[in-house]
Amino acid sequence: MANEWFTGWRHVFKLDPDKELTDEALDAICLSGTDAIMVGGSSGVTFENTVDLMSRIRRYEVPCALEVSSMDGAVPGFDGYFIPMVLNTDRAEWILGHQTMGLLEYGTFVPWDETAAEGYIILNGEATAAKLSGANAGLGTQEVIALTRMATRIMKLPVVYFEYSGRFGDMELVRQAAAQAGADSRVFYGGGIDSAERARQAAEAVDTVVVGNVIYTDLDKALSTVAAVKDASYVRRNG
Structure with missing residues (x-):
């Protein structure tokens, strides 16, 4: 796999710059x-x-990556960069428009060896990202599988990201779709992980579990997800 800097990640905490954290x-x-x-x-x-x-995270040794969701937040100095592309929208600006504009302005400064595209499949229509991008969140299992194959086998994206931000997703759908991803792509899951049990369920379905909102509502539960993910039974599919 070309983008080796994130391939060993099983558990990731996602922090929002717009939210307060002591x-x-x-x-x-x-x-x-x-x-x-x-x-x-x-x-x-x-x-x-x-x-x-x-700058606050840099006091620690943990790897830190930026998901570049807007040019306003494009900051140098991270260990890696993810470029999101919303795959289940018919608005081209969320697939390649904003990304191309960013490259027009900053393309010569991109650290390509530490940059990876994320193919987002947003499956909660109430999520802010879904509303902003016009994502069609009402997809069935076979449609999600088709998008996963498109992302990983045809587009060759290094990351496909099942996003249910705001609620816990359909793990059977996620499991079936993740199993169809190409061997050279990493499958991320995020959304509604507010307990160790939900973290374990997600970790049994995908490569990488992303935990976010619960950090700001119940820190102890957020911390409990680390061991749950690391101890979960999961065998990387062959693609």
Whole structure:
């Protein structure tokens, strides 16, 4: 796999630059044993609040990646960068429009060896990202499988990301779709993981589990997801 910098990640905490997090909470998150910290959000992300969060995370040794959701939050100095593309929308600007505009402005500065495209399949219509991008969240299992094959086998995207932000997803659908991903792609899942049990269920279906919102509502439950994911039974599919 070309993008080896994230291929060993099983558990990731996702931090939103637009949300407040105490130094004590950040200390617990960064020393929790998680494989990485991802920084990103669907709204309110600015250069200033992204730089501030990055500088706080940099006090720790945990890898830190930026999900570049807007040019306002494009900040140098991260260990890696994810470029999201919403696959289940008919609005071209969310598939390649915003990304192309970003490359027109910053293309010569992109650290290509530490940059990876994410093919997002957003499956909660109430999520902010779904509303912003016009994602068709009402897809059936076979449609999600088809998108997964398109993303990983034809487009050769290194990451396909099943996003249910705001609620816990249909793990059987996720499991079936993830099993159809190409062997050179990593499958991420995020959404509604607010307990160790839900973290375990997700970890049995995908390569990488992303835990976000619960950090800001119940830190202890968020921390409990690390061991749950690491201890979960999961065998990487052959593609």
